[in-house]
Amino acid sequence: MASRENKNGIQQLKSRQVTLSGFEKNYGIELSVDCIIFGFDEEKLKVLLIRSDLTKYSGKWSLLGDLVFPSEDLDAAAYRVLKQRTGLSDVYLEQVSTFGTVSRHPAGRVVTVAYCSLINVQHHKLNILDNELHWHDVKSVTDLAFDHQQIFDTCLMQLQKRVQEHPLGFNLLPKKFSLRDLQNLYEAILNIKLDRRNFRKKFFSMDLLIDLDEMEQDVPHRPGKLYKFNFEKYGKKKKSWVGIDF
Amino acid sequence: MASRENKNGIQQLKSRQVTLSGFEKNYGIELSVDCIIFGFDEEKLKVLLIRSDLTKYSGKWSLLGDLVFPSEDLDAAAYRVLKQRTGLSDVYLEQVSTFGTVSRHPAGRVVTVAYCSLINVQHHKLNILDNELHWHDVKSVTDLAFDHQQIFDTCLMQLQKRVQEHPLGFNLLPKKFSLRDLQNLYEAILNIKLDRRNFRKKFFSMDLLIDLDEMEQDVPHRPGKLYKFNFEKYGKKKKSWVGIDF
DNA sequence: ATACAATGTGTTTAATTTACACAGTAAATG
DNA sequence: CATTTACTGTGTAAATTAAACACATTGTAT
Numbered sequence: 001m002a003s004r005e006n007k008n009g010i011q012q013l014k015s016r017q018v019t020l021s022g023f024e025k026n027y028g029i030e031l032s033v034d035c036i037i038f039g040f041d042e043e044k045l046k047v048l049l050i051r052s053d054l055t056k057y058s059g060k061w062s063l064l065g066d067l068v069f070p071s072e073d074l075d076a077a078a079y080r081v082l083k084q085r086t087g088l089s090d091v092y093l094e095q096v097s098t099f100g101t102v103s104r105h106p107a108g109r110v111v112t113v114a115y116c117s118l119i120n121v122q123h124h125k126l127n128i129l130d131n132e133l134h135w136h137d138v139k140s141v142t143d144l145a146f147d148h149q150q151i152f153d154t155c156l157m158q159l160q161k162r163v164q165e166h167p168l169g170f171n172l173l174p175k176k177f178s179l180r181d182l183q184n185l186y187e188a189i190l191n192i193k194l195d196r197r198n199f200r201k202k203f204f205s206m207d208l209l210i211d212l213d214e215m216e217q218d219v220p221h222r223p224g225k226l227y228k229f230n231f232e233k234y235g236k237k238k239k240s241w242v243g244i245d246f
Numbered sequence: 247m248a249s250r251e252n253k254n255g256i257q258q259l260k261s262r263q264v265t266l267s268g269f270e271k272n273y274g275i276e277l278s279v280d281c282i283i284f285g286f287d288e289e290k291l292k293v294l295l296i297r298s299d300l301t302k303y304s305g306k307w308s309l310l311g312d313l314v315f316p317s318e319d320l321d322a323a324a325y326r327v328l329k330q331r332t333g334l335s336d337v338y339l340e341q342v343s344t345f346g347t348v349s350r351h352p353a354g355r356v357v358t359v360a361y362c363s364l365i366n367v368q369h370h371k372l373n374i375l376d377n378e379l380h381w382h383d384v385k386s387v388t389d390l391a392f393d394h395q396q397i398f399d400t401c402l403m404q405l406q407k408r409v410q411e412h413p414l415g416f417n418l419l420p421k422k423f424s425l426r427d428l429q430n431l432y433e434a435i436l437n438i439k440l441d442r443r444n445f446r447k448k449f450f451s452m453d454l455l456i457d458l459d460e461m462e463q464d465v466p467h468r469p470g471k472l473y474k475f476n477f478e479k480y481g482k483k484k485k486s487w488v489g490i491d492f
Numbered sequence: 493a494t495a496c497a498a499t500g501t502g503t504t505t506a507a508t509t510t511a512c513a514c515a516g517t518a519a520a521t522g
Numbered sequence: 523c524a525t526t527t528a529c530t531g532t533g534t535a536a537a538t539t540a541a542a543c544a545c546a547t548t549g550t551a552t
Contacts (some may be wrong), residue, residue, distance in 0.1 A: 028316050029275070029276075029277045029314060029316060030275075031275045031277065031346075031357055068275060068346070068357075070274050070275060070355060071348055071355070072348065073346060073347050073348055074344065074345075074346030074347075074357065075346075095343060095344065097341060098320065098341065098344045098359050099320075100277075100314070100319060100320030100321075100359070101319050101320075102317055102318065102319055109316055109317070111277055111314075111320065113344050113346070163490075164488065164489060164490045164491065164492075165491065165492050166492050167492055178530090179530090179531095180529085180530080186490065190488060192488060195510075195511075195512085196530090196531095197511090197512080197531085197532075197533085198509075198510070198511085200531080200532085201509095201532095201533095202490055202491075202509095203490075206491075206492070215518095219518090219519085219529085220518095220519060220520075220527095220528080220529090221517090221518070221519065221520095221527075221528045221529040221530080222516080222517045222518045222519075222528075222529050222530050222531095223517090223518070223519095223529090223530085224529085224530055224531085225530085225531090234492075239492070241491075242410065242436060242438065243410060243540085244409075244410045244432065244448055244449075245410065245411065245448075245452075245487075246410075246411050246412050246413055246452070246480075246485070424499090425499090425500095426498085426499080441541075441542075441543085442499090442500095443500090443501075443502085443542090443543080444540075444541065444542085446500080446501085447501095447502095447540095448540090461549095465498085465549090465550085466497080466498090466549095466550060466551075467496080467497045467498040467499080467548090467549070467550065467551095468497075468498050468499050468500095468547080468548045468549045468550080469498090469499085469548085469549070469550095470498085470499055470500085471499085471500090489509090493552100494551100494552085495550105495551085495552080496549105496550080496551080496552095497548100497549095497550085497551100498547100498548085498549085498550095499546105499547075499548075499549095500545105500546090500547075500548095501544105501545090501546090501547100502543105502544100502545105503542105503543090503544105504541100504542085504543090505540100505541080505542080505543105506539100506540080506541075506542090507538100507539080507540070507541085508537100508538080508539070508540085509536100509537080509538070509539080510535105510536080510537070510538085511534105511535090511536080511537095512533105512534090512535095512536105513532105513533100513534105514531105514532090514533105515530105515531085515532085516529105516530075516531075516532100517528105517529085517530075517531095518527105518528095518529090518530095519526105519527085519528090519529100520525100520526085520527075520528100521524100521525080521526075521527090522523100522524090522525085522526095
């Protein structure tokens, strides 16, 4: 691939795979994953951040990530980071976007794939022994290290969109939750206020909540009923949605 | 990074960036981009494919892609591929997803970032001199090389979703188009039939089409009026859409 | 002149979304 | 134990949006 830079496109492409098969030259692009780990606690949407260990960004917070191993699937790398940090497996994890600006990392070329993860903060014992690791209210997340602010903003926006179209939010709640919990969650994610009666009507009309015939405990007021989400029923019904609107 | 594989997570992460800064070792993951180039012609949604040059996949069609250069932004690499193939710049291009299964490429580890591109087939003189490069009706795209079928399916689904929420479709049409053109486009992308009157009502009520006071030419029937899309007006109005439904 | 194949337009009905108020219940207080 | 407090739980009317549906008009081709 000596003449890589100056061949015409088709020639170049045709010779690519020949080169690739031999791996004569590696382009030196490092690949990493970054996990944007969301949690819901104290009626607020939180994100898990770690203090940057680069002097350039000392004092700043950054996302949790690591390089991808040569023989590791991308998703597996994201799961690995997640498990290392939270001790959790079997959590919601979704690829969001890949960030590959040449100078995004001060140490050299690193392309990173961002993953959004939603975890239930009750279900885990975080390794927050490490006092460099903290939950942050998403409303106060600013000025992250690297291009992590941009990555975070992208993930939060995608979460806001997707939570309205898919039952992602339940990953952030305990298995049993009240409708108030659910509404608080949506209000925290979307950063808006919703009408309580219409919110209930909406969810009841979807007919995807299972009434557990149990009540909240230890609340300082009239307890609400508890529900769980009917994932099975949701899995069966495929909604093919058509509605042009922009 | 001698002990990379057996350190605990936090230690490992802390040592990562030290290693990175020196680039002592490259993990040997190649990075590529693949462009899913859509066009609209003969009232059909088309995708541009090239014959695979790998013997393993001989006879099969594949997407257009190339390795990313070490000092090239990801988006720039996608633009480069696109320009080489179509001669077009200033076209719609959007990152869709990244595919990184270890064994997705027979020649070794290659992670690829998929980009969706929408081009106006009138506006370009394709280098289809190369008879290995062809437009294919998306309905008949099956059994692509590598994992390209999966990538293609992902991109088509994303296009179907996004075209309903954003004015992407106009990138596939000439600047001047009739409402029938527009409806044909949506029907081709979504693979459904739409009611003509409701379709018109919908678009007129958005008030984003500019009536050009011109008529179609050379049609073998009553000509329709021509419109263009009001990108400027669309850019100004930000719709913050809330509607939980799944 | 006529047949043809489109364009262009409106209304009625159903479905969905929004706005909005009051009674009921458990816990906490004195 | 009576009262206050702070929630839960429910229904209806109005407005908006989406869906179904038919006929007159215009230019082309014969």
